[in-house]
Structure formats: structure tokens, C-alpha cells
Amino acid sequence: MFSIICVFALVILGSGCSRRSEAAPALTVQGATQSTPGFINRVWRVSSSLTVPPGTLYVFLSDGTLVTTSPNSKAQLSLWSSKAGELTIVEDSIPYKTDIVKLAQSEFQIKIHRGTEVAEIAMMLAEEPNVGAPQTTTDKLLGKKAD
Numbered sequence: 413m414f415s416i417i418c419v420f421a422l423v424i425l426g427s428g429c430s431r432r433s434e435a436a437p438a439l440t441v442q443g444a445t446q447s448t449p450g451f452i453n454r455v456w457r458v459s460s461s462l463t464v465p466p467g468t469l470y471v472f473l474s475d476g477t478l479v480t481t482s483p484n485s486k487a488q489l490s491l492w493s494s495k496a497g498e499l500t501i502v503e504d505s506i507p508y509k510t511d512i513v514k515l516a517q518s519e520f521q522i523k524i525h526r527g528t529e530v531a532e533i534a535m536m537l538a539e540e541p542n543v544g545a546p547q548t549t550t551d552k553l554l555g556k557k558a559d
Contacts, residue, residue: 451520456535463531469538
């Protein structure tokens with residue numbers, strides 16, 4: 413639960429601070445051009461992937477920071493960018509071309525090309541935690557019991 417709260421805090425704090433002054437470049441998603449892609453500044457939870465544990469959270473901040481965290485690890489900061497409509501994720505200083513397979517209101521699917529390996533990741537919009545509310549899906553993923 414702590415890592416989820418940290419991610420939400422980073423999104424809130426990071427969305428107000430920007431290292432770049434220009435607007436996010438346009439991305440082409442399934443043939444449509446958007447000036448601000450719908451995946452930015454939202455918390456995404458991995459629903460299925462062969463390479464990324466389910467429950468891992470991804471946040472693409474508007475300043476080009478990518479925050480990832482899973483129920484069993486600390487948050488990791490990486491970079492992301494889009495130039496000429498192409499998405500790139502930079503992990504450990506290595507840029508990886510990334511395809512947006514699907515982008516909908518509550519669904520986001522990407523393919524990260526890491527050399528010969530392709531990581532396919534399907535994500536759903538993460539639920540916001542409600543303090544004092546009944547057990548949420550996030551709590552279940554983290555193994556926390558309802559109070």
C-alpha cells in the first residue's frame with residue numbers, strides 16, 4: 413500500500429513540476445493523432461504480461477519520467493519520450509522502441525522492443541485507494557486484509 417501511495421504522490425507532485433516547457437509531442441495511436449496522449453499522468457496496473465509481474469504499476473509523467481513499482485519492489489525511475497510520433501522507454505540508459513498496441517479510457521497495451529526480446533504488457537487504469545473503505549483490488553494484490 414505504501415508503494416501505491418508513493419506513486420500517487422509522485423504523480424501529483426510531478427505533474428506540477430516540469431523539466432520541459434514545451435507541450436508533449438503528438439503521438440499517433442491507432443491512426444489518431446493526440447497532442448497529449450491519454451496515458452500520461454495516469455496510474456496503470458499491469459493486468460497481464462509474460463515478462464512483468466501482474467500488479468506492477470506504471471506512471472508516465474508529463475515531464476518524461478517513468479515511475480514503475482510492483483508489490484514486491486521499490487519504485488524505479490526511468491525516462492520516456494516521444495519524437496515524431498514514436499514512443500521510447502529508456503531503462504538503465506538504454507532506449508527501447510515501444511509500440512502502443514491499444515490505448516482506451518481504462519486500457520493501455522504496449523510492446524517494448526528490447527533487442528531480440530519483445531515485452532508485451534497489458535495494463536488497466538489503477539483504482540485510487542479510499543482510506544477507510546472496504547478492501548480494494550489494490551489491497552488484495554498487496555495481500556492486505558480489510559480493516
